[in-house]
Amino acid sequence: MISQRLLRKLDFTLIIVTLLIVGVSLITIGSATHINTPSEDRYWYVQRQGIFAMMNCLFVFFLLHFDYKELQKYGNHLYIFNLVMLLAVMLIGHSALGAQRWIQIGPISLQPSEFSKIIMIVSLAAMLDQRIGKLNTFKDLLPVAAYVGLPFLLVLKQPDLGTSLVFLAILLGMTFVAGINLRLLMILFGAGVALMPIFWHFLKEYQKMRIMVFMDPNVDPLGSGYHIIQSKIAIGSGMLFGKGLFGGTQSQLNFLPENHTDFIFAVIGEELGFIGAGIVLLLYLILLYRGVKIANEARDNFGSLLAVGITSMLTFHLLINVGMTAGIMPVTGIPLPLMSYGVSSLTTNMLAIGILLNIYMRRQKIMF
Numbered sequence: 154m155i156s157q158r159l160l161r162k163l164d165f166t167l168i169i170v171t172l173l174i175v176g177v178s179l180i181t182i183g184s185a186t187h188i189n190t191p192s193e194d195r196y197w198y199v200q201r202q203g204i205f206a207m208m209n210c211l212f213v214f215f216l217l218h219f220d221y222k223e224l225q226k227y228g229n230h231l232y233i234f235n236l237v238m239l240l241a242v243m244l245i246g247h248s249a250l251g252a253q254r255w256i257q258i259g260p261i262s263l264q265p266s267e268f269s270k271i272i273m274i275v276s277l278a279a280m281l282d283q284r285i286g287k288l289n290t291f292k293d294l295l296p297v298a299a300y301v302g303l304p305f306l307l308v309l310k311q312p313d314l315g316t317s318l319v320f321l322a323i324l325l326g327m328t329f330v331a332g333i334n335l336r337l338l339m340i341l342f343g344a345g346v347a348l349m350p351i352f353w354h355f356l357k358e359y360q361k362m363r364i365m366v367f368m369d370p371n372v373d374p375l376g377s378g379y380h381i382i383q384s385k386i387a388i389g390s391g392m393l394f395g396k397g398l399f400g401g402t403q404s405q406l407n408f409l410p411e412n413h414t415d416f417i418f419a420v421i422g423e424e425l426g427f428i429g430a431g432i433v434l435l436l437y438l439i440l441l442y443r444g445v446k447i448a449n450e451a452r453d454n455f456g457s458l459l460a461v462g463i464t465s466m467l468t469f470h471l472l473i474n475v476g477m478t479a480g481i482m483p484v485t486g487i488p489l490p491l492m493s494y495g496v497s498s499l500t501t502n503m504l505a506i507g508i509l510l511n512i513y514m515r516r517q518k519i520m521f
Contacts, residue, residue, distance in 0.1 A: 178491060182417070188405060221512055225282065239266065288337070291337065298324075314356075387401065387409050387419040399424075415474070444509060445460075
């Protein structure tokens with residue numbers, strides 16, 4: 154059993170902020186989907202998301218009983234499981250929206266690439282813990298790059314460019330904390346920019362169109378540019394105070410696609426306005442600040458690496474998703490953490506919060 158002394162050391166700021174974001178999520182999902190549901194129940198989506206949110210809260214509390222340090226022992230095992238899981242998607246997964254990313258388990262569709270992110274953080278943290286301060290040359294970095302590169306390619310094959318880029322964000326954040334030579338990092342960044350024209354030829358046509366639409370949505374206003382145009386209209390029409398819950402025309406009249414998943418922030422902007430969207434972003438800022446603080450106060454390098462990996466993942470998701478809905482980032486299938494509808498995404502992010510809580514409550518050696 155977990156001791157009362159450990160419970161008192163929980164990061165209650167992180168807990169409250171997480172619950173507030175999930176609460177806003179449930180309200181927004183209810184508003185965005187009450188007109189169109191797969192059943193007669195107008196709140197089918199919000200009820201389903203709420204049930205899994207409560208289940209995840211119980212699961213996180215259960216995980217707090219175990220020292221996060223135990224995860225380090227299973228880094229390689231988790232990595233192999235991750236590869237098997239991603240390979241299974243290629244063999245037995247089912248397709249939707251032109252991508253093969255899901256595995257059907259009874260009535261639930263799971264997206265293994267979502268879970269692969271948190272598994273990658275744990276596995277990479279275990280690996281980098283042995284390489285702190287030893288990433289000075291390309292030869293030192295090569296095993297790390299290959300370690301992340303294999304699951305990166307499997308996810309890219311689905312295709313899921315957005316999630317594969319999350320792996321790169323995680324790698325960047327964690328190797329930076331592990332003490333990578335900054336000159337080496339700058340060389341790699343420059344090489345990446347120089348290779349972009351070559352990388353362009355490996356993109357699928359719809360991915361190329363998304364980048365072109367990002368530059369000018371009117372290139373394909375009724376196709377790839379439709380999402381961005383409607384999202385910008387929704388956010389702009391919300392003005393300062395918004396149109397009120399259940400009052401957003403773009404969302405309620407189905408002009409805004411994927412309004413409960415990838416474009417849920419546009420619903421917030423339309424119905425809660427600049428003030429409501431600003432408050433939501435403030436909640437995320439506090440959450441990310443707590444992640445950085447936990448990384449700084451962790452009792453060991455493994456804990457710091459875990460916290461940095463999680464914070465890097467959440468930061469990348471936030472920047473890309475909000476930027477996408479505002480039209481300053483290309484459209485990708487990256488959900489807004491703890492906000493977008495989806496069992497896999499919610500579970501992954503709740504597990505990430507649980508690990509942060511675990512690291513914080515054990516930031517000092519505690520006598521039982």
